[in-house]
Amino acid sequence: MAKLKFAMLGAGFWARFQLPGWYEAGPVECVAVYNRTRSRAEWLASRFSIPRIYDDPETLLRTEHLDFVDIVSGVETHAPFVSLAASHRLPVVCQKPLAVSLDEAERMVTSCRDAGVPLYVNENWRWQTPIRALKQVLDSGVIGQPFRARIDMISGFPVFANQPFLKDLDEFILADLGSHTLDAARFLFGEVDSLFCTTQQVHADIRGEDCATVLLKMKSGMTVVVEMAYAENHLERDRFPETAIFVEGSAGSAELQLDHWLRVTTKDGTHIRRVPPPRYPWADAAYDIVHSSIVPCQANILSAIMGQGPAETTGEDNLKTVRLVFGCYESARSNSMVVPRK
Ligand code: 89V
Numbered sequence: 252m253a254k255l256k257f258a259m260l261g262a263g264f265w266a267r268f269q270l271p272g273w274y275e276a277g278p279v280e281c282v283a284v285y286n287r288t289r290s291r292a293e294w295l296a297s298r299f300s301i302p303r304i305y306d307d308p309e310t311l312l313r314t315e316h317l318d319f320v321d322i323v324s325g326v327e328t329h330a331p332f333v334s335l336a337a338s339h340r341l342p343v344v345c346q347k348p349l350a351v352s353l354d355e356a357e358r359m360v361t362s363c364r365d366a367g368v369p370l371y372v373n374e375n376w377r378w379q380t381p382i383r384a385l386k387q388v389l390d391s392g393v394i395g396q397p398f399r400a401r402i403d404m405i406s407g408f409p410v411f412a413n414q415p416f417l418k419d420l421d422e423f424i425l426a427d428l429g430s431h432t433l434d435a436a437r438f439l440f441g442e443v444d445s446l447f448c449t450t451q452q453v454h455a456d457i458r459g460e461d462c463a464t465v466l467l468k469m470k471s472g473m474t475v476v477v478e479m480a481y482a483e484n485h486l487e488r489d490r491f492p493e494t495a496i497f498v499e500g501s502a503g504s505a506e507l508q509l510d511h512w513l514r515v516t517t518k519d520g521t522h523i524r525r526v527p528p529p530r531y532p533w534a535d536a537a538y539d540i541v542h543s544s545i546v547p548c549q550a551n552i553l554s555a556i557m558g559q560g561p562a563e564t565t566g567e568d569n570l571k572t573v574r575l576v577f578g579c580y581e582s583a584r585s586n587s588m589v590v591p592r593k
């Protein structure tokens with residue numbers, strides 16, 4: 252099968268994991284890389300044998316013959332780069348968070364839809380092996396009808412060491428991590444009716460919030476609490492960046508515990524198994540669970556680009572998660588329950 256040719260726009264921290272992720276995901280070839288700082292693009296190109304380097308995205312798109320574009324640059328570049336790819340009528344895969352504001356995200360999705368250009372979001376959290384295993388348990392019906400759940404990603408990990416730009420964001424943990432955890436909530440439990448959120452800033456030297464607590468009232472009637480923190484404090488059970496999830500159902504409970512243990516309790520007792528992610532040599536061991544989830548996420552997007560079936564994390568789908576993220580900011584600001592935009 253002929254390889255799909257793509258270009259990567261951005262050569263920062265995530266590019267060096269998303270790139271090998273594409274090679275695991277299917278028949279692709281990265282033929283060009285753009286970065287504003289050319290030396291970073293050169294570094295990525297030499298490490299992954301990418302033949303051509305650009306420091307201007309317009310020149311890249313005018314010159315190269317591509318099947319799709321992968322945007323891995325900073326969030327402020329997502330809208331202009333998506334629009335650039337769309338003007339070349341190329342399917343475009345964009346990093347999360349999709350946009351700097353809800354209005355901008357809405358415009359990106361609408362303009363791609365109107366132009367008939369497929370837009371996908373590299374929203375990988377829901378593709379984590381343990382989260383998929385938990386979803387299978389819920390779908391099997393063994394714990395009955397879920398009525399309450401708690402999702403937490405509370406970590407003391409020094410997240411700013413690898414991603415220093417996160418310190419400068421006015422909106423931090425809900426945008427960066429909430430994009431993932433709220434998407435996982437939608438994946439596991441369906442759509443949200445209304446929400447309430449509080450935020451805190453523990454680090455003195457950052458601009459945004461590094462702690463958030465969200466109460467989701469789901470359309471199904473379920474209550475879901477999502478807790479997030481990057482307070483860089485000392486936690487006994489810190490396993491960055493794993494998500495712990497506890498679900499109560501009418502006939503039992505299911506719990507995803509740290510170190511990938513999945514416990515399912517029904518009237519017959521507790522069944523315990525370990526559901527670890529695959530290990531890839533290119534993944535950073537500290538981010539294993541996240542880096543490994545890049546592969547099935549990109550494989551799913553690739554099969555859609557190749558016309559072999561729908562993708563889960565389309566722009567349209569991700570917009571529902573973006574509405575939750577910005578609904579949370581609105582709730583925290585107004586100290587009130589918010590109905591996310593429809
Ligand atoms: O996956 C991510 O989006 C990362 C991290 C896990 C550090 O939040 O930014």
